[in-house]
Amino acid sequence: MNYNTGHRPTEGPGLGRIARYAWGKDYHGVMESRLRQLEAMILEQVPDTRTRVYVDTGPIMEKSLAQQAGIGWIGKHSNLVSSDHGSWLLLGEILTTLELPGDEPGTDLCGSCSLCIKACPTGAISEPYVVDARRCISYLTIEYRGDRESIPDDLASAIGNHIFGCDDCLDVCPFNLRADPSVHAEFLPQPGTLAPRLDELTDFTEARFAETFHSSPLKRAKHAGLMRNAAIAQDNESRAS
Incomplete structure (x- = not known):
């Protein structure tokens, strides 16, 4: 899920900074609810299928699986990067015994860029x-x-x-600067999180x-x-x- 709401943190004396993914509601609950709905649809249509839902909670190499699934590639900052959504992505998955067609793995488009490496404090x-x-x-x-x-x-x-x-390595990524905005209201900043x-x-x-x-x-x-x-x-x- 894309959590890029387009807001910017407020800078000033006496203010702290919170990573962008934590401005809104806890993504674990938000994503699990959506995945459970999808899981129910799968089980309704294919009752003998086995499934398991994970949202950053199990022994799953999520970024590697996401790259293999064609969602994006793992950038030099070690986060998943999508050409459409940048790195403002939260990952969750449904493991299933259902046979599904595969996608082409994501291609690394970082090239010679090293902005994230230089930006890390x-x-x-x-x-x-x-x-x-x-x-x-x-x-x-x-x-x-x-x-x-x-x-x-x-x-x-x-x-x-x-x-x-910390978002310092993400803030400078060219793919994040032109990333599509999120349509998920759950990730809009809660009071006090921007400043x-x-x-x-x-x-x-x-x-x-x-x-x-x-x-x-x-x-x-x-x-x-x-x-x-x-x-x-x-x-x-x-x-x-």
């Missing part, structure tokens, strides 16, 4: 098509569970004002965090993670001023 794209997750801002601000002291100073400084995820105020976030209790982000991907970082990220962003802004 931490140098996480160590070489074309290779990402060191330990240095990736998306990993550090979403999946990493350590405290501030466990993050090396050079990485913490490079995080800048990113408080959940999250750092001073407000650092005051969030666990209860307020749970209430505010219960239907948002931001809950993945957990309360402690988001508070840590907001504090890092504040420290970076203080040092820069």
Whole structure:
């Protein structure tokens, strides 16, 4: 599903940045609902077919399968790229025993472009098509569970004002600059996601965090993670001023 709503994050003093895919509702629920509807249609027409639905939740090499299915190709930033939708794509799949005609695999159109590699603030794209997750801002601000002291100073400084995820390598991709807009209203920015105020976030209790982000991907970082990220962003802004 395409999540490019055409909005831009608001930049300014005291503001954090949230990755574009997390501006709207949690894509897991949105996509699973659509896939379950399709699954029901398949089973209605072919009852003896076996199916299984995944949305970023199973041991599936989603990007590789998507390339083999002709949806796009894996770019030098390691994300899937579509010539129509760029990298603003969320992947889900239905595995089935139903025999279906195949498509031609996607062709790599990155060519000599290296904009994404140069744009990475931490140098996480160590070489074309290779990402060191330990240095990736998306990993550090979403999946990493350590405290501030466990993050090396050079990485913490490079995080800048990113408080959940990072789109820096995607923002410069030529295919993303001319990507088709999304038609899915579920991915429209929720209040506060385009311009999250750092001073407000650092005051969030666990209860307020749970209430505010219960239907948002931001809950993945957990309360402690988001508070840590907001504090890092504040420290970076203080040092820069």
